[in-house]
Amino acid sequence: MDLIYVLVPLVVVGFFAFFILLPRYGPHYVSRIVCPNCRKGFNFHWVPGATLASLRYGNRRRLKCPYCGQVNTFDIASTRVSQPKAAHRA
Ligand SMILES: [Zn+2]
Numbered sequence: 001m002d003l004i005y006v007l008v009p010l011v012v013v014g015f016f017a018f019f020i021l022l023p024r025y026g027p028h029y030v031s032r033i034v035c036p037n038c039r040k041g042f043n044f045h046w047v048p049g050a051t052l053a054s055l056r057y058g059n060r061r062r063l064k065c066p067y068c069g070q071v072n073t074f075d076i077a078s079t080r081v082s083q084p085k086a087a088h089r090a
């Protein structure tokens with residue numbers, strides 16, 4: 001059957017849209033996170049319920065700080081901001 005040759009591209013396109021396009025252009029939240037180690041803030045874009053991590057950790061995410069590299073667990077629900085603020089002082 002050639003059905004597999006139809007399904008595989010559909011799944012690939014679906015994954016691409018779901019994990020790449022949707023978080024970037026679709027409805028998503030932005031959390032303003034402050035690293036507890038170096039006290040520097042950064043924005044984290046996330047889609048509710050879209051990742052396996054959200055199923056495991058709920059509203060908590062383990063993120064690596066882009067400045068000092070330390071991995072911390074953040075509550076992205078409580079730090080959520082309605083509109084992404086321009087980070088002039090990063
Ligand atoms: Zn840090």
